[in-house]
Every structure is written in C-alpha cells, then in structure tokens.
Amino acid sequence: MSNYVLEMENIIKDFPGVRALNNVNFKVRKGEIHALVGENGAGKSTLMKVLSGVYPYGTYEGKILIDGKEQNFENIKDSEAAGIGIIYQELALVKEMNIAENIYLGSEFSTFGIINWDKAISKTTGLLNEVGLTENPYTKVVHLGIGKQQLVEIAKALSKNVNILIFDEPTAALNEDDSENLLHIIRKLKDQGISCIYISHKLKEVKEIADTITILRDGETIETYSNGENVTVDKIITGMVGRELTQLYPRKEHTAGEVVLEVKNWTVYNPEIPDKKIIDGVSFTAKKGEILGIAGLMGAGRTELMMSLFGAYGVKKLGEFYIDSEKADIKGPRDAIEKGFCYLSEDRKKNGLVLMMDIKENITLASLDKISNIRGINENEEIKITNHYVNALTIKTPSIEQKTKNLSGGNQQKVVISKWLMAAPKILILDEPTRGIDVGAKYEIYNIMNDLIDKGVSIIMISSELPEILGISDRILVMHEGKLTAELDWKEASQEKIMHFATGGR
Amino acid sequence: MATKSVEKYSSLEIIKMSLRNNIRQYTMFIALIGIMLIFSLLSGVFFTPRNLSTLFLQTAHIAILASGVVLVIVAGHIDLSIGAVVGLTGAIAAILQAHYGLGVLPAIIITLAVGALIGLWQGYWVAYRDVPAFIVTLAGMMIFNGLLLGVTRGETIATSSMFNKLGQDYIPTLFFINSPKDMLPHDTTIIFLVFVIVAYLWYELKRRKERITYGFDILPIKLFALKIALVISLITAVFLIMALYLGIPYSIVILMVIGSLYTFITTKTTFGRHVYAIGGNKEAAKLSGINIRQRTLWIFISSGILGAIGGIIYTARVGSAAASAGQGMELDVIAAAIIGGTSTLGGQGTIVGAIIGALVMTTLNNGMLLLDVGTTERLIVRGLVLLLAVWIDISSRKRDA
Numbered sequence: 001m002s003n004y005v006l007e008m009e010n011i012i013k014d015f016p017g018v019r020a021l022n023n024v025n026f027k028v029r030k031g032e033i034h035a036l037v038g039e040n041g042a043g044k045s046t047l048m049k050v051l052s053g054v055y056p057y058g059t060y061e062g063k064i065l066i067d068g069k070e071q072n073f074e075n076i077k078d079s080e081a082a083g084i085g086i087i088y089q090e091l092a093l094v095k096e097m098n099i100a101e102n103i104y105l106g107s108e109f110s111t112f113g114i115i116n117w118d119k120a121i122s123k124t125t126g127l128l129n130e131v132g133l134t135e136n137p138y139t140k141v142v143h144l145g146i147g148k149q150q151l152v153e154i155a156k157a158l159s160k161n162v163n164i165l166i167f168d169e170p171t172a173a174l175n176e177d178d179s180e181n182l183l184h185i186i187r188k189l190k191d192q193g194i195s196c197i198y199i200s201h202k203l204k205e206v207k208e209i210a211d212t213i214t215i216l217r218d219g220e221t222i223e224t225y226s227n228g229e230n231v232t233v234d235k236i237i238t239g240m241v242g243r244e245l246t247q248l249y250p251r252k253e254h255t256a257g258e259v260v261l262e263v264k265n266w267t268v269y270n271p272e273i274p275d276k277k278i279i280d281g282v283s284f285t286a287k288k289g290e291i292l293g294i295a296g297l298m299g300a301g302r303t304e305l306m307m308s309l310f311g312a313y314g315v316k317k318l319g320e321f322y323i324d325s326e327k328a329d330i331k332g333p334r335d336a337i338e339k340g341f342c343y344l345s346e347d348r349k350k351n352g353l354v355l356m357m358d359i360k361e362n363i364t365l366a367s368l369d370k371i372s373n374i375r376g377i378n379e380n381e382e383i384k385i386t387n388h389y390v391n392a393l394t395i396k397t398p399s400i401e402q403k404t405k406n407l408s409g410g411n412q413q414k415v416v417i418s419k420w421l422m423a424a425p426k427i428l429i430l431d432e433p434t435r436g437i438d439v440g441a442k443y444e445i446y447n448i449m450n451d452l453i454d455k456g457v458s459i460i461m462i463s464s465e466l467p468e469i470l471g472i473s474d475r476i477l478v479m480h481e482g483k484l485t486a487e488l489d490w491k492e493a494s495q496e497k498i499m500h501f502a503t504g505g506r
Numbered sequence: 507m508a509t510k511s512v513e514k515y516s517s518l519e520i521i522k523m524s525l526r527n528n529i530r531q532y533t534m535f536i537a538l539i540g541i542m543l544i545f546s547l548l549s550g551v552f553f554t555p556r557n558l559s560t561l562f563l564q565t566a567h568i569a570i571l572a573s574g575v576v577l578v579i580v581a582g583h584i585d586l587s588i589g590a591v592v593g594l595t596g597a598i599a600a601i602l603q604a605h606y607g608l609g610v611l612p613a614i615i616i617t618l619a620v621g622a623l624i625g626l627w628q629g630y631w632v633a634y635r636d637v638p639a640f641i642v643t644l645a646g647m648m649i650f651n652g653l654l655l656g657v658t659r660g661e662t663i664a665t666s667s668m669f670n671k672l673g674q675d676y677i678p679t680l681f682f683i684n685s686p687k688d689m690l691p692h693d694t695t696i697i698f699l700v701f702v703i704v705a706y707l708w709y710e711l712k713r714r715k716e717r718i719t720y721g722f723d724i725l726p727i728k729l730f731a732l733k734i735a736l737v738i739s740l741i742t743a744v745f746l747i748m749a750l751y752l753g754i755p756y757s758i759v760i761l762m763v764i765g766s767l768y769t770f771i772t773t774k775t776t777f778g779r780h781v782y783a784i785g786g787n788k789e790a791a792k793l794s795g796i797n798i799r800q801r802t803l804w805i806f807i808s809s810g811i812l813g814a815i816g817g818i819i820y821t822a823r824v825g826s827a828a829a830s831a832g833q834g835m836e837l838d839v840i841a842a843a844i845i846g847g848t849s850t851l852g853g854q855g856t857i858v859g860a861i862i863g864a865l866v867m868t869t870l871n872n873g874m875l876l877l878d879v880g881t882t883e884r885l886i887v888r889g890l891v892l893l894l895a896v897w898i899d900i901s902s903r904k905r906d907a
Contacts, residue, residue, distance in 0.1 A: 312793055334795035345793055352793070354786035356853050365783055366794040368776040376774030380720045419794070 004065075005030045005195050006051075006164055011062035013046055013055065013219075020046045021060070022219045028164065028212075031193045033186060035200065035210035035227075038240055043219040044199050048166055052086050053079040066164075085157030086166040093141045093149055093156075100124040100137040103156045127155040131185050147178025154185065165189065166197045169436070171205060176297055176499065183209050203233045204467075215239040237439060249471025250443065252450045256474065257288035259325075260458045261341075261427050266319040268308045274316070278304050280482040281319070286427060286458045291449060293473025293490075294462045295498045300479040302462045303346055306429045310336045310343040323427070337366055340426030344416055344433060346462070348409075352416040355405035359397060360386035362404050363418045370422070389418035393448060410441025417448060428452065431462045446472055466495045478502050517729050529902060530847045534862050534895070541866065545873035552876055555750035561865075561872045562748065563674070566757035567592070567819045569864035571835070572842040573768040574812030576860045577805050579843055580772075582785040582852030583632060583639035585806075587624075587646035588839050591813030593832030594654045595621050596821030600663040610669050618814050624650070625810020626803070633802035647836075655829050662828040665821060672760075673822025676753040684753075691746070692753035699745040703738055710734055757819045761861070764815070768857045781805060785852030841888070842867050845895040866891070 006028040013021040021043050028034045036044050049055050051064065053073030064071045066082050073079045093102050100120045109116040109123075124137040131151040141149060150170060157165055167186070171179040186196050186209060200206050206213060207227065213236065215222040222239050225231060237248070268279040279301050286292050294302045307313035309321060311330040321328050323339050330336045336343070345351035353362055363386050364371060371381040386400045393414045397407060404415055413433065420428055430449070434442040449459055449472065463469050469476055476493050478486040478501040486501035525532060546553035571588055578585045595617050602613040624646070631642040677694050684690040710730075717724050725733065748754050772778040780801050783791040792798055820835075821827050846863025848855030870891060874884045 310793075332795070332797070333793055334797060337795040343793065345790075350787075351789045354783050354790050354853070356786050357782065361779065361782075365779070365791075365796075368779055372776050376770060377776065377779065379774075380716050380722070383722060384720060 003029060005067055007063075007065040007068075008047070008051065009063040009065070011047065011050055011060055011064075013043075013050055013060040020219050021050070024062075024216065024219070024221050026214055026221065027224075028195050028197060030163075030195055031190055032211040033190050033196045033198055033209055035198045035206040035213045036216065037200065037203065037206055037213060037236060038216035042216040042240070044216055045168065046219075047216070048086065048168065048197070048199070051079065052076055052084055052166070080160055080162075083161065083163035084166070085160060085162035085164070086168065087150070087153050087157060087170055088168055093152060095142040096140060098138045098140050099128070099135060099144075099152055099155075102141055102152060103127060103159050105156075107160065123159065124155070127158055128152075130158060130188075131155045132181065132188075145178070147174050147181065150174065150178070150182060151185065154189075158189075162194060164195045164197065166199070168199045170198075171200065171202060176502075179205065202465075203236050206236065207231065207233055240439060248439075248443075248467070250446050250450060251471060252453070254290050254453050254474050256290040257456070259285045260288050261286040261321065261323055261460075262325075263309065263321040264319055266305070266309070266321060267317065268304060268314040269316040271313075271315050278314070278482050279308060282479075282482075282484050284477055284484060284487070286460055288426075288456055288458050289453050290474040291453060291459045291461055291472055293469040293476040294460060294479060295464075295466065295469045295476055296479035296502050297464075300502065301482040302479050303431055304482075305479070306343055306431060306460065306462065310341065310429070312343070337423050340424065341429075342366075342420040342423050342425035342427070343429040344420055344431060346431035346435065348412055348416050352419075353404045353412060356403060358401045358403050359390070359395065359407075359415055360400045362415050363389055363422055366419050367422045367424075385422060386418075389414075389421065393418055394444065408437075408441075410437040410444070413437055413441070413445065414448075417445070421452075425457060427458045427460065429460045429462070432464060433461060434463075434465070434468065466498055469493075469498065470495065517726055520725065520729060530899065531856065531859055531862075533898065533902075534846060534859060534866065537895075538862055538866050538869065541869050541873070545869070545876070549873065549876045552873055555747050557872070557876070558747045559751040559755070561868055562758050563755050563823065564872060565861075565864050565868040566755070566761045567673075567816045567823070568835075568838055568842055568868060569761050569861045570764050570812055570819065571816040571839040572846070572860035572864045573764055573857050574809045575839050575843050576768070576846075576848050576855045576857055577772070577781055578639070578809050579840070579848045579850065580785045580852055580855045581781045581802065581805050582788070583802070583805070584840070585628075585639065585643045585809050586836050587628065587643040587650055588809070588813055588816070589832040589835035589837075590647045590650035590654065591621065591624055591810065591832070592817040592820055592835055593827075593829075594624075594650045594657070595814040595817030596831050597654055597658050597663065597827040597829075599669070599818050600665045600821055600827035601657055603666055603669060604663050610666065613669070614818060617818055618811055621810040621812075621814025621817070622807050623810070624813065625807035628810070629803035629806030632806060633799040639806075651833075654831070658827060658829045660829050662826050664826045670822045670825050672756050673819050673824070674755075676748075676755050677759065679753065689750060691749040692751075695745055695749040695753045698754060699742060699749070702741055702745070706737065706741070707734065757823070760815065760819065764812070765857055765861055772857055777801065777804065782853055785854075787853075838867055839864075841892045845892060847899065849899075850896070863895075 004027045008024065008026040011021050011024040012019070024043065024047055026036070026047065036047070038044050050060050053076045056074045057072035064073070071082055073082070094105065097105070100117070103124050104120045109119045121137045128135060128137065131154050133148060133151050133155070135144065135148065141152060144152065154165070170182055174182060183205065186198070190196060198206065198210060210227045212224060212226050213231065214224040215236065217240060262285045264283050266279055266282045267277055270276040270278045282305060296302050304313055308317055309330070311332045323341060328339060330339070330341070349355065354365065360382050364382050368377060371378050371385065383400065389395070390397065390400055395411050395414045395418070397411065404412055407415065434445055449461070452459060461473060470490065470493055473490055476488045476490060476498065477484055478488070478498055480502055488497065542553070551557055571592070575585055575588065598620055599613050599617040602608040602616055603610065608616070628642050628646050631637045632639045676692070679692060680694050680697070682693065684692050714724055714730065724730070748758070772781070780791065780796045783794065783796060784798055784801060788798065817832070820832065824831070842864035843855065843860040844850060844863070845866055846856070846859030846861070848860060867888060870888055871884060874887065
C-alpha cells in the first residue's frame with residue numbers, strides 16, 4: 001500500500017501536432033497541499049483535465065491510481081465518485097439561483113423528482129459553516145462578492161465528499177483579504193485530511209501555503225520538492241522558465257515630463273445604486289514619460305475611475321479633467337480615443353478582443369479610419385501595420401490571419417496592446433496588463449511599457465499584484481473605497497505601506 | 507521580405523489550407539451542386555436553361571432580403587418583420603400607381619423611402635431604447651401586417667406591366683432577337699458577361715500587383731491562373747444558362763448589384779467591420795470606440811430598404827399586391843442566411859453564403875415541384891435541410907476548437 005492518495009504515472013497526452021504532456025509523474029500525499037506550477041501552456045490544466053475525466057480514459061497514455069487502485073475515468077461524474085473535486089478559475093455558479101440551489105445543483109435530494117429542500121438547506125448551513133460563510137442559504141449568488149462565491153464553490157465540492165480538491169488559479173480574481181481567507185480555508189481542509197492540488201501563478205502564495213511543489217515545463221515534470229527554507233521564489237521561477245531571471249522587473253529610470261492628464265474632484269455615482277458614490281472626489285495628475293501605478297483592493301474603484309474618465313462607465317459624473325491643459329469633454333470611448341486617451345481593459349477575453357476575429361482585424365479595430373478611404377479599408381495597409389506590430393511585440397503566431405481565440409494569453413494581450421498602440425495614445429491606461437499570463441510574457445510586456453515611456457507616452461497601470469506595482473511604477477496612487485488614500489514615490493513605497501493605505505489607513 | 511511567391515508551401519498545401527480555412531463556404535457550395543445534380547438525374551426538365559432561369563427569378567427576392575438580414579444576424583439581432591415589410595411596401599408601390607396615378611419611378615422612390623422609415627422606426631427601438639430586436643420586429647410584423655390589411659382593404663391590387671418587368675422580364679437584346687428554341691445566345695447577356703470577366707480580371711491583377719509592391723506573399727502563378735480560370739468558368743456557366751434562355755432578368759441584375767454592394771460593405775468598409783465586431787464582442791466593440799447605437803440604427807435602416815426592394819421585386823413578379831403577400835417569407839430569408847453560414851450567435855456570416863443559401867432553398871423547392879412532391883413533404887424537407895445545415899456548422903465549429 002502506497003502512502004499516496006493520488007498517483008499519476010507516465011501520463012502522455014497528445015493533441016494533433018503537439019505533445020501536451022510527456023511522461024508526467026505527479027503524486028499527492030494524503031492531507032497535503034501540493035502546488036502545481038508552470039508557465040501558461042506548461043500542461044497544468046491539461047493534466048488536471050486528464051485527472052478529472054474531461055479527457056476520458058483511452059485518450060491519454062499512463063496510469064491514474066487513487067489509494068493505490070487504478071482508475072479509468074470516462075467522465076467528470078466518475079472522477080467525482082472517486083472523490084476528486086475541482087474549483088475552476090472561472091466560477092461555474094448559476095447567478096440567479098440561491099446558495100443551496102447551487103450547491104445541490106445536479107445532485108438534489110429528491111424522491112420521484114421532488115426535491116427535499118429542507119434537507120438541502122440544513123446540509124448547506126453545515127457546509128457554509130465549514131468554509132467560514134455566515135450567509136443565509138437562501139441568498140442569491142448574484143448578491144455575493146467574488147470571494148464568497150468561491151467559498152460557495154468549495155462548499156459545493158465538499159458536499160460531494162471529496163478527498164482531493166483541485167484549485168485552478170483560485171486567487172486570480174480575489175483581493176488580498178479574500179485570498180488570505182481562502183488560503184486559511186484551504187489549510188483547514190488540509191487539517192481535515194483533504195489533499196489539495198493548488199495551481200497558481202502567484203508564487204508568493206505558493207511558497208506560503210504549499211507542502212510540496214511540482215514544477216511542469218513544456219509538458220514535462222521538471223522537479224518535485226517539499227517546500228522549505230531552501231526553496232525560494234527565484235528557485236521556483238528558474239524551474240518554470242528554465243533560465244535564470246536575474247531581476248523580475250526591468251526597472252528603468254524615467255524622467256517625468258509635463259502634466260498630460262489632470263483630474264479634479266472626480267465623482268461618479270453607482271449606476272445601479274444612484275445615491276452611492278463609487279468614485280468620491282478623486283484628484284490626481286499623470287505626467288508624460290512616467291508609469292503611474294494604481295494600487296488598491298478589489299472594489300476600491302480603480303477600474304471604475306479609469307472607465308468613467310474614458311467615457312465607458314457611469315451616468316452621473318461630477319468634476320472635470322484636463323488633457324494637455326485642455327478641458328476634456330468626453331461623451332464616449334470614441335471621443336477619448338480621438339484625444340489620445342486609451343484604455344486597455346482588465347478582462348481581455350470579455351472586453352478586449354473579438355475572439356472570432358483574426359489578429360489583424362483586432363489590431364485595427366479602434367483605428368480603421370487610419371487605413372480606409374472612400375474605396376474602403378486598404379487591406380494591404382492593414383497587413384503591413386499588423387506585420388509591424390507582430391514583429392515589434394513578438395506576437396507568436398503562424399499567421400496574422402489566426403483567430404485570436406487560438407492564441408495564448410500573453411499573445412492575446414500583445415494583440416490588445418497593439419490595438420491601442422495603433423491608436424497612437426498620449427495616455428495609455430493598462431488595467432491589469434499581466435493578469436493570467438506567464439512570467440516570460442509578463443517580462444516582455446514590461447519592456448514594451450518601458451519603450452512607450454521612452455517615446456513620451458504617459459502610462460497609468462492598474463494592478464492587483466503589489467510586486468508588479470512596486471517593480472514597475474514611478475509613482476503610486478493607492479485607492480480605497482472610491483477615494484484616493486495615498487500618493488507614493490516608488491522609492492518610498494513598500495508592500496506594507498501600500499496595504500496600509502489600501503485598507504483605509506491614514 | 508522579397509517579392510517572392512510562397513515557396514514555403516507547395517501548391518497542394520496552399521489548396522489544402524484554403525479548403526480548410528473556408529470549409530463552411532465550400533461545403534454549402536458543394537451541397538448546392540450536389541442537390542442540383544440529383545435533381546438533374548431525377549428530372550429531365552431540371553437542368554434546362556429555361557428551368558434554371560426560372561429558378562434564378564424565384565431566388566432573386568429571397569437572396570436580396572437575405573443579404574440584408576446577414577448584417578442584422580451578424581450584429582447579434584434578428585428581423586422577424588421582413589415578410590410583413592415585403593407585403594406592406596409591395597402594396598404601397600402598387601397603390602401609389604393604381605390609386606394615385608404615380609409613375610413607376612416615383613412610386614419606387616417613395617416605396618424605398620417607406621422602407622427606410624420602417625427601418626428607422628425599428629432601429630430606433632432596438633438601438634436607442636434597448637428593446638430586444640426579437641420583440642421590436644415581432645411587434646413590427648404585427649403592425650405592418652395590420653397596415654397592409656388597412657391599405658389594401660383586403661383587395662388584390664394589380665400592378666402595371668411596366669412595373670412588372672422588374673420581377674418578370676429580361677434585359678432587352680441589342681442587335682438581334684433570340685428565342686430559347688434556336689439556342690442562339692442572348693447578345694446583351696454575353697456583352698454583360700464579357701464586361702464582368704474583364705472587371706474581375708482587372709481586380710485580381712491589380713490586387714496581385716499591389717501585393718507585390720507591398721512585398722507580401724502571393725500565390726504561385728499556376729495556382730493564380732487556376733483560381734482565375736475556376737472563377738471565370740463559374741461566372742460563365744451562370745451567365746450562359748441565362749443567355750441560352752431569355753437573358754438576364756432585371757431582378758438578377760438588381761441582385762448582382764446588391765450582392766456586390768453588400769459584399770463590399772461587409773468586407774471592405776469600416777461600417778461592415780464594426781458590425782462584425784459588435785456581433786463578436788459587444789463590450790470590446792464599445793471600448794474600441796465603436797458607436798454601437800448608431801451602427802445598429804443603420805443596420806435596421808438597411809434591412810428596411812432591402813425589405814422594400816424585396817417587396818417591389820416580389821410584387822412585380824406576382825403582378826399584384828395582396829393582403830397575404832410576404833407572409834412567412836422572413837423564415838425563408840433567415841433560413842437562407844443561416845444555411846449560408848451566418849452564425850445565429852452573431853459575428854460570422856457572408857453575403858455570398860447567404861445567396862448560396864437562398865439558392866439551396868429555392869432549388870429544393872423548384873426541384874421537388876418538378877418531381878410533383880406535395881407541399882407537405884416540401885416543407886418538411888426544407889425544415890430538415892435547415893436543421894442539418896446548422897448541425898453540420900456547429901459540429902464543424904466544435905472540431906475547430
């Protein structure tokens with residue numbers, strides 16, 4: 001009898017033209033938190049899909065053993081029956097249903113099709129207790145914050161008596177508080193003997209929580225070691241990318257020029273709750289040739305602030321702002337773009353790209369006027385400009401006619417960045433520019449930002465990753481509940497300081 | 507990059523890639539040819555210039571309307587009022603001439619204006635009042651059917667023979683009168699054919715030259731010639747069919763103009779690109795500075811105008827306007843667009859596809875009529891074909907992903 005609850009041995013998974021997994025070995029002990037790390041495309045998700053039965057038995061080679069017994073999962077139901085639960089990056093809850101309905105969706109307590117809700121509610125209360133939620137089971141999921149929704153997902157998994165729980169980037173969308181709370185819950189689950197597989201790009205978290213770390217690279221297991229003193233974030237990164245990254249952030253000295261954006265007393269009311277100010281009297285400036293970092297927790301109003309300036313958010317707005325000392329009267333994104341004020345949205349798949357369009361169509365989407373005349377869009381100019389950006393930003397693709405849905409996250413982000421570069425911005429707002437993309441592509445995006453600064457663009461970067469804010473900004477604004485709480489020079493800023501102001505400290 | 511032809515790939519590979527990338531358009535085209543072949547085998551009458559010309563005549567209004575609805579569906583909306591608009595505008599065109607003594611041209615201009623107004627009305631509700639297009643055009647269908655009943659008072663209004671030419675007649679000959687019996691081709695049609703071929707050649711050569719100037723990859727000369735030869739023989743076949751009967755019908759001339767115009771709009775203009783972006787990802791379109799409301803309004807105005815054109819041609823073909831005209835036509839039109847590869851989810855679709863889709867629908871109808879298949883079976887078959895087409899489309903898309 002082995003002491004592993006889960007053993008995946010010599011897993012090979014081929015897709016047409018690519019070997020996604022090549023002899024991967026992955027073993028999880030009972031009651032441990034086992035982190036699985038690797039760049040995007042390293043094979044983490046594929047491995048988990050093999051494990052959870054999304055890729056049924058027979059479509060891969062190798063063995064899956066649970067408690068020493070070989071398993072042949074035909075579908076997700078089979079893996080659930082074997083005690084495997086998975087919490088996806090994108091939450092899979094039905095928003096308009098309440099907590100109890102969501103938890104027992106698909107496995108209702110029913111006799112002849114009639115659901116016993118009393119039983120479901122009482123069980124739900126117990127499960128919510130386990131994950132530290134005090135919400136009423138009748139609460140609709142739509143009324144919960146994203147952090148609490150995640151806990152409901154976990155409760156749902158627990159309701160199925162899992163022994164192995166997989167977390168796929170669980171904190172990607174969470175603020176620091178919620179992340180902290182989630183890690184706490186995961187530790188609690190561990191103490192109850194549940195083995196957790198933890199997939200994350202946030203290495204600090206991995207370092208903090210994991211007992212064991214397995215690194216995947218290009219579909220192969222690089223190493224597995226227990227987390228200890230000698231394991232550093234740098235060491236993990238080295239394993240992931242296969243090369244020594246001397247510094248994670250390419251800091252360059254910038255000299256800020258004249259003020260290009262001046263915001264005075266900007267107030268925006270919540271479109272849904274008309275008497276609630278979502279942005280409250282914010283004033284700040286952005287200068288030519290500097291990166292202005294905007295830090296804050298989820299819900300601080302950073303995205304709303306920028307979107308409302310851009311003309312894409314809010315109905316009732318007070319205050320004024322100036323672009324190049326000229327009062328800006330922006331009624332919609334078109335006006336903003338014409339003034340050289342561009343906004344790269346935080347969710348590239350939802351708000352940035354038209355996924356079924358190809359690379360060139362996405363890049364030119366915001367500046368079609370530049371390449372068209374009475375005879376229509378000049379396709380040759382379009383190809384020429386696209387080729388230029390594909391080369392300049394090293395977008396990896398077999399063709400510029402590749403649909404953007406087929407690109408990796410980092411390349412997709414570069415396409416959206418190209419779209420805004422083509423619009424020739426004076427002020428470029430980047431909302432979470434490196435979210436969900438791998439270390440190598442992140443680094444390239446920082447370099448692109450530095451190049452733009454050299455060309456005299458003013459960059460405003462919203463980021464939830466404190467090291468990123470600290471590593472790349474020249475000046476840092478901190479927001480809390482719609483108000484600006486601090487302005488710091490990067491030299492005087494630290495994680496602790498930012499967190500202090502972001503949580504409402506004075 | 508040097509001005510070289512694509513030597514990275516062999517000709518065979520290029521053909522394969524092109525097939526793979528445009529599989530949807532080719533499938534429908536091959537299906538159309540297949541259906542035509544089957545009917546030719548089953549019925550001696552089917553593959554005659556006379557029957558095929560009639561088939562084109564029957565397709566014209568559906569294909570024109572389908573071109574308009576492609577924009578609507580690509581943008582993520584729907585237009586259920588097409589049939590009612592066809593009926594109403596057709597009746598208006600007839601009444602203006604019969605009761606108010608207007609000439610053909612003024613009557614047509616006013617009818618087109620009414621179509622634009624209808625589009626403005628529906629577009630306003632969809633674009634600026636955020637009412638779903640399904641509801642707006644369902645309401646429109648009822649309203650316009652009501653108006654149609656009101657203006658016709660339930661009577662059938664005959665249209666003038668001059669007006670009917672638009673739906674029934676062929677462009678005149680220039681030098682000598684031909685008749686289908688003597689197998690002498692229709693001269694103007696042949697001239698028209700030569701003109702189209704020259705225009706096509708000029709366009710392809712210009713494109714190739716431009717790509718060379720830009721230093722882009724170009725097709726190897728053999729493949730280029732093959733492609734041109736294929737397209738030209740296809741164009742020639744279509745024109746010859748008509749030349750061997752009575753020539754090109756006016757309605758097909760109108761379809762050609764509208765088909766070309768809408769292909770240009772969808773592939774070459776900012777407006778067209780915006781429509782696809784709105785249908786593909788509304789939020790991304792908005793943040794890219796696209797004025798979604800204004801674009802949506804114009805999509806519906808276009809649909810209204812094409813509705814009026816369809817109404818004019820349909821009424822002219824039938825030779826009269828009646829209160830029941832156009833009923834259910836929207837279903838044929840939407841089916842044509844969808845069979846032709848327009849995605850019901852928005853963001854994808856082509857004008858050529860929709861025209862082929864319209865041809866598939868009328869060919870099925872025409873062929874089955876020749877084989878004496880009853881209305882019941884014809885409806886069932888066409889329903890099944892629609893289902894099959896969408897199923898093939900969806901399963902091929904899954905394979906893509």
